[in-house]
Amino acid sequence: xxxxxxxLGNIGHEYADTRxxxxxxxxxxxxxxxGVKFNxxxxxxxxxxxxxxxxxxxxxxxxxxxxxxxxxxHWMNELKIPVENVLVVVDDIALPLxxxxxxxxxxxxxxxxxxxxxxxxGHSNYARLRFGVGDNFPKGRQVDYVLSGFDEDxxxxxxxxxxxxxxxxxxxxxxxxxxxxxxxxx
Numbered sequence: 688x689x690x691x692x693x694x695l696g697n698i699g700h701e702y703a704d705t706r707x708x709x710x711x712x713x714x715x716x717x718x719x720x721x722g723v724k725f726n727x728x729x730x731x732x733x734x735x736x737x738x739x740x741x742x743x744x745x746x747x748x749x750x751x752x753x754x755x756x757x758x759x760x761h762w763m764n765e766l767k768i769p770v771e772n773v774l775v776v777v778d779d780i781a782l783p784l785x786x787x788x789x790x791x792x793x794x795x796x797x798x799x800x801x802x803x804x805x806x807x808x809g810h811s812n813y814a815r816l817r818f819g820v821g822d823n824f825p826k827g828r829q830v831d832y833v834l835s836g837f838d839e840d841x842x843x844x845x846x847x848x849x850x851x852x853x854x855x856x857x858x859x860x861x862x863x864x865x866x867x868x869x870x871x872x873x
Contacts, residue, residue, distance in 0.1 A: 689742045690860045691768045692717075693759050694776045695800040698749050706820040707752060707833040709778040712845070713818065713852045714745045720853065729765070730758035741860045744768070755800040756807025770808065774859050775815040776852065777801060778833060782819025784841050787848065788872050789816050789855055791864040814864045816855055818848070 696702065696711030704712065718725060718734045723745075725732035731746040744766055748758035755775075763773060774789075781796060782788060792812045795801035805811045821841075824832035837845065851871070858867040 688740070688772065688860075689744060689766055689768050690772045690774065691759070691762055691766065692743055692745045692774050692776065692856055692860075693755070693762075694745065694747050695752060695755055695778070696747060697751050698747075702834065704836050705834050706778050706780075706837060709818040709820060710776040711747050713776050713816075713849050713856075714747055716849045717853045717856065718745060728762075730761050733762070738857045739861050743856070743860055752800040752803075754803055756803040756805070759804055760807045770813050772860075773813045774856060775801070775804065775813060776856070777815055777817060778820045779817040780820055780822045780824075780829065780833065782817055782821075784819050784821045784837075785844060785848065786819035787816065787851055787855060788819075789814065789859065789864060789868050791868070814859060816852060816859075818852060 694710030694714035696708035702708055721736040723734045723736045725734045725747065730750050731748045734745045736743050746758060746762050748755045750757045777798060777800060791814050793815065794811060795805055855867055855871050858870060
């Protein structure tokens with residue numbers, strides 16, 4: 688069985704380690720732990736790993752956040768992976784840092800990457816792992832906030848959150864969205 692794990696973020700050094708790149712951070716760590724490397728592919732960096740007999744295709748779109756659906760759609764078709772085996776890892780300002788939520792479907796909630804995926808697929812029935820990044824920003828400063836790095840007091844929390852996200856990805860690929868939600872969403 689094949690799975691497509693899509694970590695959302697923006698390419699470029701200036702975006703590395705920003706809140707908006709939480710999806711990239713999770714997939715980078717997963718690839719590192721599994722000893723696989725990303726290669727440049729069409730619309731995305733791609734790496735393949737496996738877990739309990741499942742092939743996990745990790746992609747980090749090179750389309751920038753607002754065109755994420757282009758990469759997801761290409762790789763779903765290229766690898767012939769059904770939408771029920773797709774998981775999008777995304778930053779979420781509606782959740783405080785430290786909160787991770789897996790959902791089988793949902794609205795884009797104002798997130799441009801999710802909006803483009805929904806437009807591209809024509810629906811929002813795909814699983815997403817929402818990585819809480821908090822909402823500690825003044826009104827109208829959301830863009831600056833998500834494109835900024837994590838605060839000094841938040842950085843020590845990231846490794847455990849990233850590891851837990853990886854556990855949730857592996858759980859999604861083995862027991863599915865519903866059971867993963869029961870096990871991990873608190």
